[in-house]
Amino acid sequence: DVKVTQSSRYLVKRTGxxxxxxxxxxxxxxxxxxxxxxxxLGLRLxxxxxxxxxxxxxxxxxGYSVSREKKExxxxxxxSASTNQTSMYLCASSLVGGAPTGELFFGExxxxxxx
Amino acid sequence: xxxxxxxxxALSVPEGENLVLNCSFTDSAIYNLQWFRQDPGKGLTSLxxxxxxxxxxxxxxxxxxxxxxxxxxxxYIAASQPGDSATYLCAVPPVGNQGGxxxxxxGTELSVKP
Numbered sequence: 001d002v003k004v005t006q007s008s009r010y011l012v013k014r015t016g017x018x019x020x021x022x023x024x025x026x027x028x029x030x031x032x033x034x035x036x037x038x039x040x041l042g043l044r045l046x047x048x049x050x051x052x053x054x055x056x057x058x059x060x061x062x063g064y065s066v067s068r069e070k071k072e073x074x075x076x077x078x079x080s081a082s083t084n085q086t087s088m089y090l091c092a093s094s095l096v097g098g099a100p101t102g103e104l105f106f107g108e109x110x111x112x113x114x115x
Numbered sequence: 116x117x118x119x120x121x122x123x124x125a126l127s128v129p130e131g132e133n134l135v136l137n138c139s140f141t142d143s144a145i146y147n148l149q150w151f152r153q154d155p156g157k158g159l160t161s162l163x164x165x166x167x168x169x170x171x172x173x174x175x176x177x178x179x180x181x182x183x184x185x186x187x188x189x190x191y192i193a194a195s196q197p198g199d200s201a202t203y204l205c206a207v208p209p210v211g212n213q214g215g216x217x218x219x220x221x222g223t224e225l226s227v228k229p
Contacts (some may be wrong), residue, residue, distance in 0.1 A: 004158075033216070043204075043219045058216070090158055104206070104217055105150060106158040 004107035012113045019078040023091030029062035033092040081114045119141045121220035123136045136190040138205035143183045153202045195227045
């Protein structure tokens, strides 16, 4: 079974702190994604990556950056956390880079609260 | 621009009932459609993936159908159980694909009463 692991299920941070959210997948998938989910707004794509060292902006990249130094790991970085970044963050992966037909697998989510 | 709609937003049924969840999309040129389940406070679990060339997919008590021409998919749940209570989301790739990305509906929150 595909496993997508998010390192932290719950985080509480202060405004202005730098926050790292880590995601690891164990099935050699090429595509990795970061979404955020908010009530009434649904899932929105922040960043995605087709391959190591590659990254593409999603629909709401402002205030975020990402890092993909290894194929299995995709990190989301909040350079200076703000209260409007309080949200559920979901990491996902799919098999083939750039291909439309891959099934998407999600991690358990990271609930971030910024005070 | 592709848009995905799920109606109703919430549904409550008694245990044992067969039910249908609906998903509609505005652009019929999709590569595939995926159904997910989400339990409160958790991530999404993939249920079924239907390729554009397929009309339906089945997994246990779940059956998903796809009608591209009408821009619709349904998720049929047979003999519903309280453990089926969750939010169900459908998703499709955006127009022009943009490899691997998905556009999600807002979900239908299902409650199955014992």
